[in-house]
Amino acid sequence: MTKMNISLTVNGQVHEVEAEPRQLLIHLLREDLNLTGAHIGCETSHCGACTVEMDGKSVKACTVFAAQAQGADITTIEGLAEPGTLNVLQESFREHHGLQCGYCTPGMITRAHRLLQENPTPTEEDVRFGMAGNLCRCTGYQNIVKSIMAAANELNPAKEAAE
Amino acid sequence: MNDLSPDRAERSAKLKGLGHSRKRVEDQRFTQGRGNYVDDIKMPDMLFGDFVRSPYAHARVKSINIDKAMALPGVIAVLTAKDLEPLSLHWMPTLAGDKQMVLADGKVLFQGQEVAFVIAEDRYINADAIELVEVEYEELPVITDPFKALEPDAVVLREDLAGQTSGAHGERKHHNHIFLWEAGDKEATEQVVETADVVAEEMVYYHRTHPCPLETCGCVASMDKVTGKLTLWGTFQAPHVVRTVASLLSGIEEHNIRVVSPDIGGGFGNKVGVYPGYVCSIVASIVTGKPVKWIEDRMDNLMATAFARDYWMKGKIAATKDGKITGLHCEVTADHGAFDACADPTKFPAGFMNICTGSYDIPVAYLGVDGVYTNKAPGGVAYRCSFRVTEAAYFIERMIEVLAIELNMDAAELRAKNFIRKDQFPYTSAMGWEYDSGDYHTAWDKALTAVGYDVLRAEQAERVEAFKRGETRKLIGIGLSHFTEIVGAGPVKNCDILGMGMFDSCEIRIHPTGSAIARLGTISQGQGHATTFAQILASEIGLPADSITVEEGDTDTAPYGLGTYGSRSTPVAGAAAAMAGRKIRAKAQMIAAYLLEVHDGDLEWDIDRFVVKGAPEQFKTMAEIAYASYNQAIPGVEPGLEAVSYYDPPNMTYPFGAYICVMEIDVDTGTHEIRQFYALDDCGTRINPMIIEGQVHGGLTEALAIAMGQEIAYDEIGNVKTGTLMDFFIPTAWETPTYTTDFTETPSPHHPIGAKGVGESPNVGGVPAFSNAVHDAFRPFGLRQAHMPHDHWRIWKIGNDLGLHDDV
Numbered sequence: 001m002t003k004m005n006i007s008l009t010v011n012g013q014v015h016e017v018e019a020e021p022r023q024l025l026i027h028l029l030r031e032d033l034n035l036t037g038a039h040i041g042c043e044t045s046h047c048g049a050c051t052v053e054m055d056g057k058s059v060k061a062c063t064v065f066a067a068q069a070q071g072a073d074i075t076t077i078e079g080l081a082e083p084g085t086l087n088v089l090q091e092s093f094r095e096h097h098g099l100q101c102g103y104c105t106p107g108m109i110t111r112a113h114r115l116l117q118e119n120p121t122p123t124e125e126d127v128r129f130g131m132a133g134n135l136c137r138c139t140g141y142q143n144i145v146k147s148i149m150a151a152a153n154e155l156n157p158a159k160e161a162a163e
Numbered sequence: 164m165n166d167l168s169p170d171r172a173e174r175s176a177k178l179k180g181l182g183h184s185r186k187r188v189e190d191q192r193f194t195q196g197r198g199n200y201v202d203d204i205k206m207p208d209m210l211f212g213d214f215v216r217s218p219y220a221h222a223r224v225k226s227i228n229i230d231k232a233m234a235l236p237g238v239i240a241v242l243t244a245k246d247l248e249p250l251s252l253h254w255m256p257t258l259a260g261d262k263q264m265v266l267a268d269g270k271v272l273f274q275g276q277e278v279a280f281v282i283a284e285d286r287y288i289n290a291d292a293i294e295l296v297e298v299e300y301e302e303l304p305v306i307t308d309p310f311k312a313l314e315p316d317a318v319v320l321r322e323d324l325a326g327q328t329s330g331a332h333g334e335r336k337h338h339n340h341i342f343l344w345e346a347g348d349k350e351a352t353e354q355v356v357e358t359a360d361v362v363a364e365e366m367v368y369y370h371r372t373h374p375c376p377l378e379t380c381g382c383v384a385s386m387d388k389v390t391g392k393l394t395l396w397g398t399f400q401a402p403h404v405v406r407t408v409a410s411l412l413s414g415i416e417e418h419n420i421r422v423v424s425p426d427i428g429g430g431f432g433n434k435v436g437v438y439p440g441y442v443c444s445i446v447a448s449i450v451t452g453k454p455v456k457w458i459e460d461r462m463d464n465l466m467a468t469a470f471a472r473d474y475w476m477k478g479k480i481a482a483t484k485d486g487k488i489t490g491l492h493c494e495v496t497a498d499h500g501a502f503d504a505c506a507d508p509t510k511f512p513a514g515f516m517n518i519c520t521g522s523y524d525i526p527v528a529y530l531g532v533d534g535v536y537t538n539k540a541p542g543g544v545a546y547r548c549s550f551r552v553t554e555a556a557y558f559i560e561r562m563i564e565v566l567a568i569e570l571n572m573d574a575a576e577l578r579a580k581n582f583i584r585k586d587q588f589p590y591t592s593a594m595g596w597e598y599d600s601g602d603y604h605t606a607w608d609k610a611l612t613a614v615g616y617d618v619l620r621a622e623q624a625e626r627v628e629a630f631k632r633g634e635t636r637k638l639i640g641i642g643l644s645h646f647t648e649i650v651g652a653g654p655v656k657n658c659d660i661l662g663m664g665m666f667d668s669c670e671i672r673i674h675p676t677g678s679a680i681a682r683l684g685t686i687s688q689g690q691g692h693a694t695t696f697a698q699i700l701a702s703e704i705g706l707p708a709d710s711i712t713v714e715e716g717d718t719d720t721a722p723y724g725l726g727t728y729g730s731r732s733t734p735v736a737g738a739a740a741a742m743a744g745r746k747i748r749a750k751a752q753m754i755a756a757y758l759l760e761v762h763d764g765d766l767e768w769d770i771d772r773f774v775v776k777g778a779p780e781q782f783k784t785m786a787e788i789a790y791a792s793y794n795q796a797i798p799g800v801e802p803g804l805e806a807v808s809y810y811d812p813p814n815m816t817y818p819f820g821a822y823i824c825v826m827e828i829d830v831d832t833g834t835h836e837i838r839q840f841y842a843l844d845d846c847g848t849r850i851n852p853m854i855i856e857g858q859v860h861g862g863l864t865e866a867l868a869i870a871m872g873q874e875i876a877y878d879e880i881g882n883v884k885t886g887t888l889m890d891f892f893i894p895t896a897w898e899t900p901t902y903t904t905d906f907t908e909t910p911s912p913h914h915p916i917g918a919k920g921v922g923e924s925p926n927v928g929g930v931p932a933f934s935n936a937v938h939d940a941f942r943p944f945g946l947r948q949a950h951m952p953h954d955h956w957r958i959w960k961i962g963n964d965l966g967l968h969d970d971v
Contacts, residue, residue, distance in 0.1 A: 001287075020287065022287065023287070027286070030202075030203075031205075034205070035196075036196070036199075036200075036202075036203040037195070037196020037197070037198075038196070039200065039202070039377075039378065039428065040202065041377045041378065041379075041428075041461070042461040042887070042888045043460055043461055044461065044887050044888055044889060046887070046888035046889060046893075047377060047888055047893075049377055076196065077195065077196035078195070078196050081195070083195075086191070086194060086195065090194035090195065091194075093190065093194050094186060094187070094190040094191065094194055095186065097186075097187065097853050097854070097856075097857045099190060099193055099194065100429075100689035100690070100691070100857060100858075100861060101376070101377070101378070101426075101427065101428050101429040101688055101689025102189065102190075102192075102193030102194075102198045102426065102428070102689070103198070103200065103376075103377045103378045103428030103429060104377050104428075105193050105194060105196075105198075106193075106196040109194060127896070128896040128897050128899075129896075129897055131895075131896045132895040132896055132897040133895075134895075134896075135377065135888070135893050135895060136377070136861075136896075137375065137376055137377050137429045137431070137861070137865070137893065138429055138689045138857075138861045139857060139860055139861050139864075140860030140861045140862075140863055140864035140899055140902065141860075141864070141895075141896040141899045142860045142899075142901055142902060143857060143860065144896065145896060
């Protein structure tokens with residue numbers, strides 16, 4: 001199949017890649033760029049394991065064509081913090097036991113990162129609603145919600161003080 | 164040399180041993196996206212394998228034409244049963260003593276069955292090639308109902324078994340019958356049931372569902388033709404067993420096979436079995452000389468690998484007029500699908516279903532399980548449970564509720580009246596199990612008090628009156644569950660998988676500078692073994708958990724073990740870890756005695772050191788002893804500090820718990836809201852309370868899914884109706900409630916540290932709690948039994964069938 005030239009920025013780095021028009025973004029990230037943090041869980045955009053950020057929005061990379069990412073600015077879990085360090089959300093998931101098998105975690109944290117940009121001072125209900133596109137089979141979400149709420153409080157101490 | 168002695172509490176805290184909510188060591192990698200799951204593995208020249216699957220549930224395969232597929236550039240090979248037959252690999256043994264087609268041999272028996280294996284240079288070419296394989300089918304009559312399968316004129320499903328009147332588990336009484344497995348005393352039970360004051364009878368169905376871990380099954384097989392060594396990375400809950408099976412099937416000597424379970428994205432029983440994908444990948448790698456990767460997609464996973472449950476349980480429970488249970492009778496029709504691929508210990512074709520007397524002192528009981536073939540996917544795995552204990556717990560907890568209705572008694576009171584008392588432990592059940600320890604009344608009272616049970620019942624009664632007066636359309640259900648599990652399989656004398664005794668193992672090596680590595684025969688899939696096993700060892704050997712690396716899952720380095728499922732890791736491998744630690748300590752004591760120039764009997768262990776009795780200022784820490792073991796010539800003592808333990812548990816462990824769910828149900832829409840969920844677990848000694856709590860949250864959410872909507876449903880011609888996450892219910896954060904957890908602590912008397920295991924309790928006990936809440940809401944209107952899953956439509960239907968919509 002004829003390949004297309006695609007130029008995109010991933011975690012701050014510009015990449016020029018060739019891809020078939022039908023190639024999925026998740027495969028481009030995982031196979032071509034070796035960014036295996038985002039995972040594949042369902043191929044139907046229900047589970048959110050493949051969540052990445054594209055131009056400031058959470059997208060499920062299993063249902064985005066690589067070609068749609070032409071010119072896009074993409075952030076994956078690998079780009080949220082300097083290698084070897086944890087950002088506030090990552091540290092909060094560790095602190096509050098917000099993960100078990102770890103398979104949903106990169107998508108979960110990447111989504112939570114965007115959620116806190118969209119709404120820096122969420123209620124628990126906001127978090128539960130805003131995370132409903134990401135499935136977890138291990139944690140029952142209770143500690144995921146706790147992790148995100150704690151991260152929000154740490155990032156926005158003013159809110160905590162106001163409460 | 165001795166460091167100044169910090170106080171004992173400080174030294175103990177530094178170890179982060181038993182009872183410490185130690186943060187997980189796994190999380191640094193996982194939160195950064197640096198996990199290494201099987202689909203992350205990439206090798207030079209790696210090929211991709213995938214299946215042509217049957218669209219039909221029952222059909223003859225008339226022909227398979229691979230020419231067009233082979234003509235597609237990038238396609239390397241297409242394997243069919245004919246290619247595997249010369250290797251005797253077109254069929255494979257199942258863990259349940261049956262055999263299963265690897266690739267369709269003349270016919271297909273369920274939708275999604277593996278028909279041909281395409282090997283191509285990439286996933287996309289592979290998908291194209293699958294479309295180009297031409298298979299001609301001739302449809303046959305389909306059976307998806309196990310009762311119809313046993314009718315005299317039912318179509319023969321397993322023609323390969325024609326004329327075989329007995330199978331791996333005894334007599335087959337019909338051509339679609341697999342086995343009858345019996346436990347207890349049939350005659351005595353029937354006599355009790357016939358003469359009892361009160362008998363409650365009910366058919367309780369536990370529907371077919373699926374473990375559905377977020378990561379599907381998959382593997383990478385790599386045959387190195389130079390060294391003759393086969394390496395197999397994959398989603399294996401039991402890597403050592405996979406190595407043995409791979410050796411037996413392929414004829415490759417076991418030392419030339421290395422099986423590795425990398426990080427596993429959840430298992431829940433789905434990854435215990437041996438699947439055609441593994442066999443085909445190995446063959447493909449041997450044939451092509453290149454690594455071959457096979458990864459299921461979600462539809463493959465839900466349609467073909469490892470369903471769970473599908474038990475029709477016909478019960479009779481007998482009691483005196485005042486509610487003392489006198490007998491329990493249970494006949495199960497078990498739908499195993501096309502091949503009996505249950506993952507159970509060999510002697511237990513119905514798993515531990517005979518724990519179905521539950522938490523109750525029932526003098527006599529009988530269980531008979533008929534296994535039946537149908538045109539559904541093979542399996543019967545334990546979905547976050549210990550071999551059918553979920554079915555057993557659901558059955559008894561429903562029968563108790565039905566008996567309470569029959570007796571017009573409060574269901575909490577009926578339970579308390581029949582619990583095995585604390586002073587009866589160790590308790591031998593009517594089915595022959597020896598329950599190790601328990602204190603059910605204490606747990607139950609604590610749970611009832613915590614939720615304010617009497618107040619809730621009063622509120623519920625008021626609500627019913629308000630409903631009757633037309634003031635509300637919502638009812639309240641109070642779902643009770645008191646479960647007893649049987650986990651930690653198990654004693655080698657009666658538990659084996661394919662002949663391998665179900666012991667487990669731990670090998671520990673202390674380094675000269677006082678850190679250590681421990682390797683075990685189990686494999687974590689999210690349970691946090693790297694964290695908790697280090698805690699067990701820290702408490703045993705006095706080195707900080709942070710200084711102990713835990714490794715699992717590589718058969719070239721880890722000692723042989725039977726893997727992780729059935730809540731067996733803590734009861735069995737955890738015990739092996741403690742025992743290995745004690746061997747280390749025994750040797751360390753001799754070394755310390757030499758260093759301190761005293762008799763070893765004059766020393767006593769104190770947290771992280773050996774101390775001279777009566778002279779606490781004279782001591783050697785474990786770190787000092789470790790160093791000495793490598794640099795001093797000690798008469799009569801070998802250098803180094805290592806130990807290995809293979810632990811054969813003397814008994815199973817019996818965790819228990821009391822769960823209460825308070826649910827609001829909208830009679831008109833069938834929707835529900837979980838107002839409160841209280842979960843008290845007693846898993847014996849608690850290793851890491853944070854991890855226990857996380858396990859309980861997760862297991863309860865799986866229970867919520869199963870009880871309230873999740874199922875593998877088939878239509879009459881065997882189409883899977885719930886093959887994607889669109890239809891197969893997994894709760895999101897939005898519909899999952901917040902749980903309250905609690906505990907009592909009744910150690911196991913036979914486990915070295917008293918731990919019992921907890922991972923599966925919330926699934927086992929949670930399903931009856933959710934389901935009983937639904938039933939309980941409608942009890943005042945005459946509901947006795949409504950089958951799960953209780954999705955909105957089915958709950959609406961309950962109300963409709965009871966005439967509750969008539970006046971609206």
